[in-house]
Amino acid sequence: xxxxxxxxxxxxxxxxxxxxxxxxxxxxxxxxxxxxxxxxxxxxxxxxxxxxxxxxxxxxxxxxxxxxxxxxxxxxxxxxxxxxxxxxxxxxxxxxxxxxxxxxxxxxxxxxxxxxxxxxxxxxxxxxxxxxxxxxxxxxxxxxxxxxxxxxxxxxxxxxxxxxxxxxxxxxxxxxxxxxxxxxxxxxxxxxxxxxxxxxxxx
Amino acid sequence: xxxxxxxxxxxxxxxxxxxxxxxxxxxxxxxxxxxxxxxxxxxxxxxxxxxxxxxxxxxxxxxxxxxxxxxxxxxxxxxxxxxxxxxxxxxxxxxxxxxxxxxxxxxxxxxxxxxxxxxxxxxxxxxxxxxxxxxxxxxxxxxxxxxxxxxxxxxxxxxxxxxxxxxxxxxxxxxxxxxxxxxxxxxxxxxxxxxxxxxxxxxxxxxxxxxxxxxxxxxxxxxxxxxxxxxxxxxxxxxxxxxxxxxxxxxxxxxxxxxxxxxxxxxxxxxxxxxxxxxxxxxxxxxxxxxxxxxxxxxxxxxxxxxxxxxxxxxxxxxxxxxxxxxxxxxxxxxxxxxxxxxxxxxxxxxxxxxxxxxxxxxxxxxxxxxxxx
Numbered sequence: 001x002x003x004x005x006x007x008x009x010x011x012x013x014x015x016x017x018x019x020x021x022x023x024x025x026x027x028x029x030x031x032x033x034x035x036x037x038x039x040x041x042x043x044x045x046x047x048x049x050x051x052x053x054x055x056x057x058x059x060x061x062x063x064x065x066x067x068x069x070x071x072x073x074x075x076x077x078x079x080x081x082x083x084x085x086x087x088x089x090x091x092x093x094x095x096x097x098x099x100x101x102x103x104x105x106x107x108x109x110x111x112x113x114x115x116x117x118x119x120x121x122x123x124x125x126x127x128x129x130x131x132x133x134x135x136x137x138x139x140x141x142x143x144x145x146x147x148x149x150x151x152x153x154x155x156x157x158x159x160x161x162x163x164x165x166x167x168x169x170x171x172x173x174x175x176x177x178x179x180x181x182x183x184x185x186x187x188x189x190x191x192x193x194x195x196x197x198x199x200x201x202x203x
Numbered sequence: 204x205x206x207x208x209x210x211x212x213x214x215x216x217x218x219x220x221x222x223x224x225x226x227x228x229x230x231x232x233x234x235x236x237x238x239x240x241x242x243x244x245x246x247x248x249x250x251x252x253x254x255x256x257x258x259x260x261x262x263x264x265x266x267x268x269x270x271x272x273x274x275x276x277x278x279x280x281x282x283x284x285x286x287x288x289x290x291x292x293x294x295x296x297x298x299x300x301x302x303x304x305x306x307x308x309x310x311x312x313x314x315x316x317x318x319x320x321x322x323x324x325x326x327x328x329x330x331x332x333x334x335x336x337x338x339x340x341x342x343x344x345x346x347x348x349x350x351x352x353x354x355x356x357x358x359x360x361x362x363x364x365x366x367x368x369x370x371x372x373x374x375x376x377x378x379x380x381x382x383x384x385x386x387x388x389x390x391x392x393x394x395x396x397x398x399x400x401x402x403x404x405x406x407x408x409x410x411x412x413x414x415x416x417x418x419x420x421x422x423x424x425x426x427x428x429x430x431x432x433x434x435x436x437x438x439x440x441x442x443x444x445x446x447x448x449x450x451x452x453x454x455x456x457x458x459x460x461x462x463x464x465x466x467x468x469x470x471x472x473x474x475x476x477x478x479x480x481x482x483x484x485x486x487x488x489x490x491x492x493x494x495x496x497x498x499x500x501x502x503x504x505x506x507x508x509x510x511x512x513x514x515x516x517x518x519x520x521x522x523x524x525x526x527x528x529x530x531x532x533x534x535x536x537x538x539x540x541x542x543x544x545x546x547x548x549x550x551x552x553x554x555x556x557x558x559x560x561x562x563x564x565x566x567x568x569x570x571x572x573x574x575x576x577x
């Protein structure tokens with residue numbers, strides 16, 4: 001039976017792991033500065049984090065928190081895990097930053113900004129960090145929709161050899177962060193029931 | 204297994220599948236000289252916006268304003284659905300949109316006059332379904348350059364689920380300044396027509412297109428989509444894996460028990476960037492496909508991003524139906540280390556399966572397995 005074995009919720013106000021709020025004393029403004037504060041709190045040593053756009057940072061941190069709580073082995077290549085995220089605004093937060101760099105009067109397009117103008121880059125960042133060789137997919141929905149997200153997770157499980165799906169909602173736009181990342185596992189004795197009702201409640 | 208009822212391609216080479224396929228057989232290319240926003244020479248396959256708008260108005264007789272990506276997407280879906288003779292407004296029909304950047308050009312037009320949400324991909328997908336009176340929430344995939352394959356894999360899932368009889372898969376991307384500037388900043392554009400798999404390949408050309416496939420679940424002779432698979436390299440967000448790991452794994456999963464010798468040809472991603480084409484050759488070889496004929500369509504259509512997986516599937520399956528293996532346009536001098544069989548002439552095949560492969564930013568790779576079913 002499939003179960004949700006861990007989940008992390010990140011909003012502008014708090015970071016929650018499996019129902020418990022992490023005690024992070026935020027001093028910076030909501031948005032980018034707080035993502036850096038979460039990174040420091042976790043004491044992650046991953047310099048690539050600082051190159052990421054805000055959407056990737058938010059999805060990366062929530063994934064990091066979930067995978068740590070499961071003692072996930074990030075050093076061994078893993079072909080049995082997939083990463084499936086969805087959101088409302090795709091990469092619009094970074095798109096706006098890139099748009100500023102192609103103003104005809106001030107033209108300096110940067111590949112480091114352009115590469116993040118695709119929403120699925122966050123799934124790639126999480127895959128690279130954790131050597132995940134399963135599927136990575138990104139879907140766009142008008143609003144958080146547990147029923148649709150449940151369907152996308154089921155699709156990922158239907159691919160041969162996939163036993164775990166790191167999944168959820170990774171939205172970041174104009175300083176507002178709204179993230180729910182869950183691990184759903186095929187055969188797990190513990191964790192909460194994996195169903196639409198529970199996905200909705202975690203959000 | 205799902206079955207192709209009809210298809211359409213709108214590109215600089217024509218507004219119907221037949222016109223585009225014929226142009227490919229004649230060796231034509233839609234790629235022409237152009238300029239990037241800084242005035243540098245580029246080569247790009249662009250549609251004529253005037254002709255597009257004129258055709259759109261003639262077909263739909265609408266007063267409302269639609270952006271160019273919307274017009275080409277709606278036209279493509281309309282033509283394919285007319286040919287299939289399906290009911291677009293049926294609750295048993297579902298739409299899937301594949302696009303990387305949709306209406307992104309609106310970001311550069313602050314006084315565009317459209318509502319604020321118009322720039323969102325979910326809005327573009329909603330407009331596609333709503334325009335044809337469809338009541339279902341469409342599926343929107345945005346998985347970089349492999350989106351067109353992901354959208355077709357979503358079609359397999361939707362039809363297997365049993366809630367739908369037909370799925371309309373439409374892909375669209377144009378080449379606005381936003382995208383051209385980005386690829387130029389990456390130094391991945393060739394200023395001339397690109398040369399996939401060739402020794403002199405130095406980059407890609409962008410292309411504009413919309414393409415649609417209508418799939419059904421009722422068994423019928425002709426083209427069937429047997430399976431699809433998506434796998435990540437876990438290597439680099441903008442560079443292909445040196446070992447072709449993700450593509451190799453996607454090939455293995457999509458092929459399942461089917462022997463490599465059953466594959467007539469591979470319609471490769473073949474962007475003509477030095478690393479992509481080399482990576483593909485390694486992955487094909489690892490999957491036992493080193494002697495299978497390979498071609499790329501990028502020197503004829505350019506890289507059409509979110510439309511590519513659908514457009515190239517349409518051309519590849521037309522060739523499969525006719526028992527033909529297409530030559531890889533732009534290829535003259537072998538330029539890949541290791542074994543690869545790049546197709547150089549139009550040749551015949553009696554094999555019934557072909558593969559479509561794609562790879563994209565974020566380290567993602569996708570493979571589709573098609574059959575010309577009896």
